[in-house]
Amino acid sequence: MYFSNARLSADSEDRAFIAPDVQVINATFPPPTATIPVPEASYIGIGRDFYALSANFPSGTAFNWGINLAALNLSETIAQGRLLADTFQGSRKDLLANVSLRNVEIGNEPDYYKRQHPETVNGNWDPTNYTSYWVPAAKALTSIFDFGLHADEGTTLWAGSFATFADDIVWNAKAALEAGILTQDRTAARYTKTWVEHHYYGVFGGQITPVGSLMDKTSVRHNMSQKISSIDAAHSAGMTYVLGETNSFANHGVPGVSNTAEAAIWGIDHLLYSASIGVDSLHFHNGVGYRYNVIQPIAGADDGTNTTSRPHILPLYHAFLVVNEAIGRTSDSFVAELQTANTTLTAYGIWEYGMLRRVVILNSNVYIPGSATTVRSSFNVKFSNWSAGNYATVKRLYTPATTASHGL
Numbered sequence: 336m337y338f339s340n341a342r343l344s345a346d347s348e349d350r351a352f353i354a355p356d357v358q359v360i361n362a363t364f365p366p367p368t369a370t371i372p373v374p375e376a377s378y379i380g381i382g383r384d385f386y387a388l389s390a391n392f393p394s395g396t397a398f399n400w401g402i403n404l405a406a407l408n409l410s411e412t413i414a415q416g417r418l419l420a421d422t423f424q425g426s427r428k429d430l431l432a433n434v435s436l437r438n439v440e441i442g443n444e445p446d447y448y449k450r451q452h453p454e455t456v457n458g459n460w461d462p463t464n465y466t467s468y469w470v471p472a473a474k475a476l477t478s479i480f481d482f483g484l485h486a487d488e489g490t491t492l493w494a495g496s497f498a499t500f501a502d503d504i505v506w507n508a509k510a511a512l513e514a515g516i517l518t519q520d521r522t523a524a525r526y527t528k529t530w531v532e533h534h535y536y537g538v539f540g541g542q543i544t545p546v547g548s549l550m551d552k553t554s555v556r557h558n559m560s561q562k563i564s565s566i567d568a569a570h571s572a573g574m575t576y577v578l579g580e581t582n583s584f585a586n587h588g589v590p591g592v593s594n595t596a597e598a599a600i601w602g603i604d605h606l607l608y609s610a611s612i613g614v615d616s617l618h619f620h621n622g623v624g625y626r627y628n629v630i631q632p633i634a635g636a637d638d639g640t641n642t643t644s645r646p647h648i649l650p651l652y653h654a655f656l657v658v659n660e661a662i663g664r665t666s667d668s669f670v671a672e673l674q675t676a677n678t679t680l681t682a683y684g685i686w687e688y689g690m691l692r693r694v695v696i697l698n699s700n701v702y703i704p705g706s707a708t709t710v711r712s713s714f715n716v717k718f719s720n721w722s723a724g725n726y727a728t729v730k731r732l733y734t735p736a737t738t739a740s741h742g743l
Contacts, residue, residue: 340437341392342579342618344401346375348443349452351403353414354380359388371587372637373623381415386422387430394433398423399493399579399618404442404472405452412441412472416479424481424490436490439480440579441472444498444533446506462510469494470516473523482526491528496579499532499565508532508565512572530569531579534562536601539584544592546737547701549583550601552681559608566613575615581605582620588627590639594649596734596743598627600699602654603732607661607683607695610670619651629655640740650734653743657732661685661695668692680714694718701737 344351354361361380367373389398402415416439421427423436445465448456473492482489494516497506508530517524536549536558548554562578569576583593583601592598609617621628624636628649631638640649662668665687673682673694681697700712735742 339395340397340399340616340618342399342401342440343389344440345443345580345620346451347379348401348440349403349405349448350377351379351381351415352406352411353418354382357382359384371624375622381418383418386419387427389422389434390427390431392434396434397437398434399438399440400436401440401443401496404445404468405448405455407455407468409471409475413475413479416476420480436480438491438493438529439476440493440496440531441469441476443496445469446497446499462506463514466511466514466516466519470519470523473527474520477522477526491526492523493529493531493577493579494527494574495531497532499562500535500538500585508568508572508576512568517572528574529577530565530572530574531577532562532565533580534558534578535582535585537584539586539589539593544584544589546592546597546703547699549589549592550597550604550699552604552678552699555601555604555608559605559612562614563612570613576613577615578609578617580620581617582627584627587622587625590626591738593627593651594639594740595737596650596739597737598649598651599653599657599732599734599743600697600737602651603657603695604681604697604699606654606658607670608672610662611672611683627651642741650740650743653732657695660730661693663687663692677714679712680716682716702734703736703738 357380359382361382362376363378364376365374386400389396389400392398400419402419403411406412419436419439423431444451449460473494476492480490482491495508495511499506517527536554537544566576582588583598588594606617619629621630621632623633624631624638626639628638629651631640631642631647631649634645635643637643638649640647661683662670662685668685668687671684671686673684675682679699681699683695684691685693685695696716698712698714702711703709733743
């Protein structure tokens with residue numbers, strides 16, 4: 336197993352500062368709570384060997400490392416870039432020969448800086464001001480990293496990483512492009528290959544979330560359709576569009592929803608619908624003890640599945656299995672939604688070399704034995720133009736109940 340493209344840092348990158356007297360890391364953490372048993376660090380001192388920890392990942396892992404922009408201190412951004420470059424491409428490159436640095440992200444969710452980093456960001460803060468800080472940082476990094484002889488090889492830059500949860504109208508790809516993020520410096524633009532945004536389906540604050548609302552077909556389309564304008568703007572500018580951080584509900588997921596079979600059904604729909612509207616790749620957020628995890632990486636962390644004795648998978652993992660098999664291994668394939676009139680029946684087709692090869696069908700009806708939804712629903716699905724004598728393999732994702740955390 337390896338992580339083909341692992342994004343590291345997120346909030347941490349804008350809370351991190353070079354600490355030359357530290358060997359590895361000096362971090363400060365807020366106290367744990369029932370909702371967040373393993374909180375994120377509020378301060379990280381980056382030691383000399385910090386980035387070299389990447390060598391502990393499985394061979395073949397490609398990294399997207401983030402560095403600090405929120406400090407609005409170009410010297411700090413450059414210092415982190417120098418240490419990161421030296422680790423992967425300089426004095427430590429032999430140690431990290433089996434992994435690679437694919438992308439460098441400058442800043443995480445800058446549209447939230449006024450709220451999360453008021454010590455440095457105040458007054459007028461918009462995509463234009465963001466661009467005025469991001470471009471000089473990107474320009475400086477182009478002389479530090481080995482970006483390859485051509486723009487399509489080696490390490491590249493990620494731009495944006497907007498949260499875009501509360502203010503998509505102001506903070507989006509179109510606004511940053513109009514502010515000149517790809518025109519203010521030609522060299523920086525040459526190696527800025529990806530536009531990144533984040534996306535969650537809601538924010539969990541302890542309120543009750545009805546079972547079935549996460550995997551609701553209409554909700555999935557309404558949520559992701561908000562990204563179409565940014566996707567189109569990024570593609571028109573020659574960039575790929577990536578969800579650099581995504582999952583069900585922000586604040587680490589909703590117990591009884593994000594850690595159940597419902598998350599598996601939602602995950603399949605979310606992944607395939609995203610592909611159908613032009614999202615090039617997605618990075619699912621994961622943390623110790625989070626209710627929306629794909630995997631629980633350590634023993635002893637309570638993610639609500641009553642499995643604390645060992646590391647384990649969560650129901651969302653099954654969405655990755657289904658989608659991974661459905662999309663196949665070719666480099667010439669695309670996904671499109673097959674329209675259905677039913678609000679709880681969803682279908683996708685996967686074409687390879689222009690021919691329909693696989694179909695994924697989802698039933699998002701709630702099923703909870705012993706409740707008002709005690710009968711498991713079913714559909715008869717008919718394929719038009721199916722020629723007599725043709726055969727297909729049928730595989731089923733079995734879920735004991737919508738609310739099940741085990742037995743998938």
